[in-house]
Amino acid sequence: MQGSPKNPEQKIIKRVIALEGDIIKTMGYKNRYVKVPDGHFWVEGDHHGCSFDSNNFGPVSLGLVHARASHIIWPLNRWQKIEPALPMDRRPLSDWRDGSTADKDD
Amino acid sequence: MYSFDMIRRAVGKTLGFVGYTIQYGCIAHCAFEYIGELVTCSGPSMQPTITNYDVVFSERLSRHFYRIEKGDIVIAKSPSDPKMNICKRVIGLEGDKVCTSSPSDIFKTHTYVPKGHVWLEGDNLKNSTDSRSYGPVPYALIRGRVCFKLWPLEKCGSLQESPNGRILRDD
Numbered sequence: 352m353q354g355s356p357k358n359p360e361q362k363i364i365k366r367v368i369a370l371e372g373d374i375i376k377t378m379g380y381k382n383r384y385v386k387v388p389d390g391h392f393w394v395e396g397d398h399h400g401c402s403f404d405s406n407n408f409g410p411v412s413l414g415l416v417h418a419r420a421s422h423i424i425w426p427l428n429r430w431q432k433i434e435p436a437l438p439m440d441r442r443p444l445s446d447w448r449d450g451s452t453a454d455k456d457d
Numbered sequence: 458m459y460s461f462d463m464i465r466r467a468v469g470k471t472l473g474f475v476g477y478t479i480q481y482g483c484i485a486h487c488a489f490e491y492i493g494e495l496v497t498c499s500g501p502s503m504q505p506t507i508t509n510y511d512v513v514f515s516e517r518l519s520r521h522f523y524r525i526e527k528g529d530i531v532i533a534k535s536p537s538d539p540k541m542n543i544c545k546r547v548i549g550l551e552g553d554k555v556c557t558s559s560p561s562d563i564f565k566t567h568t569y570v571p572k573g574h575v576w577l578e579g580d581n582l583k584n585s586t587d588s589r590s591y592g593p594v595p596y597a598l599i600r601g602r603v604c605f606k607l608w609p610l611e612k613c614g615s616l617q618e619s620p621n622g623r624i625l626r627d628d
Contacts, residue, residue: 354595354597355573355597356573356574356595356597357571357572357573358572358573359523359573359595359596359597360523388537389537389538390535390536390537390538390539391536391537412534412536412537412539412595412598413539414534414535414536414539414598415595415597415598416539
């Protein structure tokens with residue numbers, strides 16, 4: 352969960368797709384491939400077609416992160432722990448971190 | 458040998474002390490988070506307005522109520538390293554036109570600050586990494602507005618206006 356880069360009053364909740372140094376293929380961004388700059392990360396909503404995320408406003412500064420969403424607590428029938436998981440088609444192109452799988456949650 | 462009474466008094470005093478510490482800790486935390494904090498500045502990027510090891514008071518209220526204005530000196534989280542803070546002057550707010558070329562350039566280039574962002578520059582233009590290198594900074598990264606200098610004592614008081622003619626005002 353992070354402060355929105357376009358509207359400082361608003362908080363948005365997205366999934367972290369890539370961290371600093373990763374090169375990823377974007378979906379609808381002005382550049383086809385992006386290397387995430389230092390101190391930034393790349394976030395996307397799970398519903399790719401209609402999500403206002405890094406594909407619109409670019410990499411987001413880490414300083415804007417407010418918190419990590421750990422659980423869904425309401426409605427009760429959707430109570431669950433939110434697991435860190437990266438969709439297979441959204442993996443970064445370069446995985447320079449040895450052995451680590453670049454999946455995180457936000 | 459300690460009597461039960463002595464032990465009871467000692468425990469009572471300790472709990473009282475802990476209680477007071479927690480209370481004052483919470484009040485201090487709220488004060489630093491919502492009112493203001495003291496900041497020691499380092500680096501040459503804001504000379505001559507703020508020099509190395511100056512202590513300033515930065516208030517949080519302007520930032521929370523969206524009253525940061527052009528010409529204010531702000532403390533913000535660094536866009537390239539969230540653990541570091543930067544102290545720069547606001548040259549432009551969202552929608553403002555800012556000059557991206559240096560004063561020595563022949564052809565002047567301009568850009569408009571996007572929504573939700575500010576353009577920050579240090580007063581010491583020759584020795585400052587600021588928005589001219591890393592672009593506009595999201596408003597939400599701003600922590601507080603520097604309102605006066607506390608140290609060194611002979612320079613105590615409010616801070617001067619921008620010494621450079623970088624702020625474009627349409628008066």
